[in-house]
Amino acid sequence: MFALADGVQNVDNLSLALLHLRAKALVRQGFTAPAAELLTVLLRRTANRSEHLLLEMRYDRAIAYETLGQTKKVRADLERICAHDPGYRDVRSRLAEPEVAANPSGWLRRSADSRSRRRNRRG
Numbered sequence: 411m412f413a414l415a416d417g418v419q420n421v422d423n424l425s426l427a428l429l430h431l432r433a434k435a436l437v438r439q440g441f442t443a444p445a446a447e448l449l450t451v452l453l454r455r456t457a458n459r460s461e462h463l464l465l466e467m468r469y470d471r472a473i474a475y476e477t478l479g480q481t482k483k484v485r486a487d488l489e490r491i492c493a494h495d496p497g498y499r500d501v502r503s504r505l506a507e508p509e510v511a512a513n514p515s516g517w518l519r520r521s522a523d524s525r526s527r528r529r530n531r532r533g
Contacts, residue, residue, distance in 0.1 A: 420451075420452055420455050422458075423459055423460045426459055426460075426463060426467075427460075427463060429448065429452055430449075430452065430463065430466070430467050430470070432448065433445040433448045433449050433467075433470065434470065436448065437470070437473075437474060437477075442474050442478055443474075443478060445470075445474050446471055446474040446475060446478065449467050449468075449470060449471040449474065450471065452467060453467060453471070461494075465491055465494065465495060465498055468487050468490060468491055469487070469498070469501070471487055472484045472487035472488050472491070475487065485505075488501050488504055488505055489505065492505055
């Protein structure tokens with residue numbers, strides 16, 4: 411997957427989708443910080459890009475930030491998604507949870523801890 415995206419530049423929706431897949435592959439292999447960084451670079455160029463693809467990438471970046479414990483960035487991405495499309499996935503419910511509003515870091519930390527425990531049980 412990585413070799414396929416080597417040298418690809420973010421010039422259109424197709425190249426953006428391919429690079430988005432690369433970021434998703436990085437996350438699956440445990441390279442969450444580089445994936446978040448790649449998504450940040452890709453989200454800098456939004457003119458003439460698919461709104462759906464941009465929302466999906468921003469959501470994936472929020473999840474990556476969640477894993478990294480960067481709560482302010484998670485909330486910023488989720489709020490931006492909600493402002494654009496309040497019905498997108500589970501964004502509104504994530505933002506509306508009392509724990510998230512009062513203490514987002516507690517909610518995010520528990521999510522990251524539970525994922526970490528699942529990974530450790532697998533292997």
